Amino acid sequence: MSAIAAALGVSAATVSNALSGKGRVSPELVEKVRAKAAELGYVPSLTARALRTGRTGVLGLVLPDIANPLFPQIAQAIENAAANAGFGVLIADSRGDVGQQTEAINRLLERGVDGMVIVPRRGTRIADVGCPVAVIDTPSTPGNTVSADHWDGGAQMGRHLAALGHRKVLLIGTGSSSNVQNDRIGGLKAGLGADVECETLWIEKVEALSGKGCPLGLAAKAKAGFTAFAAVSDLSALRALTELQRAGIRVPEMVSVTGFDDLVWSPVVTPALTTMRMDMAKIADLAVAALTGAIEAAGGNEPGMAGKVASGRDRVPMQLVVRQSSGVPNSHAQTSTIKPTAGELTR
Template identity: 30%
Template sequence: MAASVKDVAARAGVSPKTVSNVVHNRPKVAPETRLRVQAAMAELGYQPNLTARSLRSGRTGLLTLAIPNIAAPYFAELAHLVIEAAAARDYTVLIEETEGLRAREVDVLNGVPPRLSDGTVISPLALNADDVRDFAPRGPIVLLGERIGDGPADHVAVDNEAVARDATAHVVGLGRRRVAAVGYQDDPLAGTSQLRYRGFCTALRDAGLEVPAPVAVDTYEWSDGAAAVDALLQRETVPDALVCFNDELAIGAMRRLSELGYSVPGDVAVIGIDDIPEARHMIPSLSTVAPDKGVLAATVVDRLLERIDGAAEGPRDVVIPHRLVVRESTRGRRPLAVTAAPAAGERA
């Protein structure tokens, strides 16, 4: 026979209400009590009865967060923050990894199994407007990232065009004139890449600088940053600054530059986007543009809960603030070599 809340309460020496508070991850439980209840749950093999809870309240107390790659530093940090934000509101988060594949993104929207959670936050790479429109009547949804068409879902994102424009303006302001982008993707569905490239181009044109032909990347991983450096260094005009469309690309690019004997920032200044934890621990530390990920996580959870409660009216777009973080990879540059004048009696 399955263990009940009363069984767990008796084993832990607490009230059934305290067990309920632990199950719902409410903050009002003392840490030592929470550990004792969790130990009792593990010993008894207790599993919350989500079906009964759903029948009583019409809700499961679960939210789904669907992201392309849980191993990517940006998404790993964001998932952690979403879990924290949901726990503060008495919700538990289920993580789904889609790998950016449309079939898996559609499965998440449809629910596997259906109606397992009360609502979904999804960071889509392959969904189209019809997918979102078809799903919307079946459950609350918030899009994390670029808007997909003019559908009915709420949309929360950083201003990707402004982010790249600010990153580019920063290196231009340092006197860099041969600025290249790392992160361009020649795919109309790659909304983040397209917007960041537009911001990059705008900043160069505003400064009266030439926009070099882009080097396309397949993904936003370390290896793609290194490969882009190899391609850029084959050009007649070698860049003196790289604007990378995420920090992973930037770190991969810096590693490859170092392997080839280039100094960062002496020969090439490098800036990324996202401010992942690794950025501040690199040598040199990586300059980047940081979206306010705490605000981002709290906002997507709040917007989704408003949808679940029926308190939201119409789709809304929310833009999250960002800031420039200047570190060693764009600070200063190696001074130009100066040839001393020959001393008297010496030949030049």
């Protein structure tokens, strides 16, 4: 910057003002400064700026478990939203316990992030950290800032299955400690309505008995009259699908299988998975917008007024993606080939 100033015979402060458009600088000089800056390939030092202003222009992203298959979607959406808002994204993995989570948060704090978006570990609550925080969990969680409307997503899926004629459906979740999963299950039950018989299977419970990756006994459930298996995540849905297929039960002719999240492989398995998609881009935009708002309001260095972030619209609707794995129950007569998808039916 001083090089530009010297080359133009003005002071560094003027260059700064010219580039930022803040002080009083004549239009012609602004133009000259711009030109010189471009000519010299000037790149402002964000470090110096951060030191002076107390803002690093970096957002932290805290994830419960980076290995989570949903993570790519989240990270991508947040990174994109942050980049658009002029922020960088520092990641922190709170793999393991809650202690790791607070430690990860502290690491980010030391690095001077301006704010952070946190996807909390199942069932944990975020204490008041020293900077603006956006929490992505589920609307029913107290500290939540923004998230998909998991309950309504469940309800949509429930209505879809009920409309197809299912009257006995098995709800499949990983563990009952997750707010997100509980909301989805609640929504499913509501959407299915009172006429439909429901049972919930928690994978963690059966694995506690029979070991990790054990069969879930779904074939027996199908024999017992269940015609739909509504998993609360695509991962579980995939598990159910392959287990059923393996047992010779045809999907969707005999039973339906549905998931949640629309993970990468969901469209390419056979039959392609009917699932519920979150609008991650919108969620990320809202989260980042809430953060930038709070950062703006908080002003530079003041450690006061740091708390959580409130947001108007905290729930964004989920979208039902109907593919091949859901259909009318016990339509045995069908040909053995599945109708081609003909694009994707989405509604």
